[in-house]
Amino acid sequence: MHSKEVTHVKKSLATFRTLAATGALALAVVAAPAPAIAVGEGPNYGGNGQITTSKLATYDQMVSFLKDQDAKQPAMELEVIGKTVKGRDIHLVKYISDPAKPTILYLTQQHGNEQLTTEGALEFVKHLGTEKSADILKGVNILVVPMLNADGAMGDVDFSLEDYIAKGDRNMTRFNAKGVDLNRDHVAKIQPETQALHNNVMGKYRVDYMIDLHHQGTRAERDGKLVSGSILYPTTPNADPAVVERSKQLGAVVFDNVDSTGWGHLGKYQGGSAETISRNGISVEYGIATLLFEMRGMSDHYLDGYALGQRSNGYLIKQTVTTLTSTAAAIADGSIADADTSFWDTLAEQTSRPAGEADDE
Template structure:
């Protein structure tokens, strides 16, 4: 067994609080209600019915407004959409008494692919542990951070155990066109809640990065992302998550790089959530946990394998929350600066490339001042423009000097890889980019 795998087995319960044996149905540690996964010792995932009961019990156990002064967390569950098969998409909010003018809003998206269940389990446990934490440190965290959780963003896929939605769509390739109800629900949360940090949880079974590394992380690579947001995302991914995971016993590496750091791909695809969320002015990060056994013990014990996958996600999630609490001022300032700059208009738009792959020839252009849609092409773009919060003038002119201006270009420019309509670019005076943009 690899040394890190041995350490991980011993550290699992201490670092992430995941029980190493089945939990009795009567309650978890301290009387807290366990998930179905915990009750079965990690041998089977929490069912949709168990998730509904679990969240109902968490909301019922949370204090009402009359106890807000006690420092206990408030838990709310709000329906934000409906899947293609009619299942509810729910947003869980965990918040405490506010002690700062602008708490950092952290959104966890816990299972875009229905056959990657460990992220969902980690998020369900995280919500309960935050709500139940009465320690001074737990209280301080929720005074500074509001936690938003989409535990089951692909409920049809989760119920069927499939990667895709019921319509056969890869949800993590639908954050530009937002053609699925699930993607529209996520977009609505991004547009209305405006999270400062978006943490996207995934699993992998095939090699996707560093050989034999059970945990991987990555930041937004799209070249249209504001540099201050990318810098903070790299700090979160590499310095925080990439440090916390090895400290807990798991080797970690950059998604898309081999053991020498050689890149295996660009991954600047704007349809991916970490890129789309960053274009919507958030510090975004991807965490991938290996779903295959990494030791003889895990091959012999499916429960151990499941608990390791959940525990690794929990370690990464808590690293994200720590950075949110400690670097809140820098994060909120970077998000604000990014939005304000976009509202003035970007100087250029990139249609290809990534921060590790140069843009191809013709893939970068001066940002047009606007795009003009024709009446026959507007219907194909109408839903996506509205869901991204992009302002459309009565004459079907879309100015790029607005917070979602970069996404407007990626949706409408004929040169964009995933455009939903071919609009007519209107250059600025002199044929250059936005005048005065910086």
């Protein structure tokens, strides 16, 4: 690459990071201003009034958005990788200019009631079509699965959702249409959604990094303050130590860009070692650096206190956008290799305030 081009790319990546850190990448799929206080201490269920899903993109709206962006963006390609139990197409957004470049996969909504990460991923996709971010794609390939569990997201399932608390267009559930938790199916791979991910993404593309984006309950805290989210690398003893270290570097980029904002407050997630979970199983099976990010609060749930109202949407979406943009930029310019992982040694594991444990990851 010519020296002038290198300089131009570095300047573009610096601009990309600045936009990510300030939240200027939030391009209005669902936008809202960020509060001055940490996300975790922001509006809770009682302060939000009614829990509703009416402001969240439906599956059809998401597909329409993706097709529109595909038509507008020369670098983007939209692929159907399989179908859900109920026959909905599962989409993969691709930015691949050179298979030899490092590739990161962003996976959202394995659990259908965890949608703000999907909203953030759509904003990220929209930004990748602008001139300000075009140069980042010279250094990294990007894959996005924006809604793996579309049936759960639409409440189109073969079991009752009458106990779910959201009021609006639809209820949303953690499980797929058959009542199966997809993030416990990464060894047996029985469900069509999990098969689509493994057969037509993990087995087809050379992926180097993956961030699996989820939501947890509302009561997790670190150092006495409610968290905006929590992160964790593979914890199975079967994971290659070199893969774990690269995963920790991925987490370092996220922590440095989110926790430093003043409104973000991250903890270390308390996760298990089972390889049925994507964070662990995918790292072992494919030798991929993986990171779990659990955002605070769910879009719907059958228990009070697990869901957050729509006033929390904007800044949790912003947190997702910051996560995706900062990691893409760090991989693109190679700075991820210098990420300091020592913070993991002192990062406190989150604890839960009284009133029950959330069903997370």
